[in-house]
């Protein structure tokens with residue numbers, strides 16, 4: 001199998017001098033995304049799953065440069081909202097390479113996606129509730145439909161990302177066959193779908209296997225389907241000593257669990273494509289010695305990278321400014337007024353000093369995408385690398401951007417005394 005590049009890319013594999021100079025030029029906090037690594041990750045997926053249909057879960061990183069890079073491979077786009085569909089189209093994905101997975105979709109999303117479907121009739125819509133089918137019907141949609149099952153099995157790195165057993169997602173799997181028979185005349189029923197969750201590790205593929213087995217059974221019971229999608233969720237090593245997921249093993253386990261079916265296997269990884277293609281650079285502004293540790297205050301916070309605050313997620317951190325000095329235990333914390341705005345506690349770091357530049361690894365997936373402007377903090381900029389070239393891909397947000405939606409009472413006087421004001 002041609003693996004398309006080394007399977008693990010650790011923080012130490014990034015070019016330190018290059019990152020230092022990018023932060024000097026573009027400021028911090030700064031996301032840096034390496035498109036060549038995105039390509040390598042896509043190539044590894046395609047070679048491990050040569051017979052599968054592969055879509056990229058756009059939610060992991062929806063930046064234009066990443067989407068264009070993925071589009072140039074044979075990987076399609078799996079979108080979670082009208083906005084993501086719009087971004088996929090703008091990045092050049094044709095409609096037949098876009099799958100929209102609707103989760104309790106707001107009316108505006110359905111209006112928009114159905115409008116796009118009218119122009120791109122090969123676009124596929126995946127639904128996880130009969131309400132969504134009714135609402136699509138009301139809008140005149142009769143195109144490619146996929147039914148999302150709730151398989152009753154969740155997996156993932158944290159309970160908040162285990163979707164497969166949560167009632168929010170999908171139609172209970174034992175009802176899907178009947179529903180499929182009922183909607184076949186009206187829609188072009190092309191597939192069934194499920195997703196266990198995000199961050200499945202190679203140590204335990206049992207949940208993944210069981211989900212795929214149930215989906216194989218479902219595909220056989222529904223019959224006459226183009227594809228059976230078993231979601232994404234392939235994990236990457238966040239800790240320095242964690243091994244990489246062995247994709248060949250996952251692919252073998254998936255094929256074996258699926259069993260014989262005419263429906264093509266479909267997968268939709270997000271994290272695997274972009275996580276190790278991105279780092280977040282952040283400058284130290286405060287160094288405070290406290291009993292037994294040193295608090296290192298940095299200019300990135302939970303508003304730049306939410307994962308540690310939300311999931312207690314681990315991201316490798318390195319002091320790029322002092323690669324060779326002895327380490328001290330530290331607490332690395334952001335500028336947001338929340339106790340959870342801490343990236344690491346007890347982490348050894350090369351003696352940090354004010355002005356040093358830190359890098360946080362594996363920030364390419366669910367990094368910028370989950371950033372916010374809480375505490376009125378502008379979101380970081382993003383630079384993309386491609387070989388020796390680099391360019392600004394998303395400019396830094398400004399304070400004017402953050403306040404731009406504000407309207408004063410004199411600009412928008414509100415005279416409506418209706419009950420909804422109460």
Ligand SMILES: Cc1ncc(COP(=O)(O)O)c(C=O)c1O
Pocket residue numbers: 057060078101163195197198199231232233234268269270271272
């Ligand atoms: C339906 C669906 N597909 C794919 C993904 C991508 O997951 P991951 O980034 O873990 O591969 C997600 C996110 O968990 C998802 O909800």
Ligand SMILES: N[C@@H](CCCC[NH3+])C(=O)O
Pocket residue numbers: 059161163198199307311365366
């Ligand atoms: N945002 C999550 C992944 C969940 C993806 C959405 N289903 C994470 O950072 O790990």
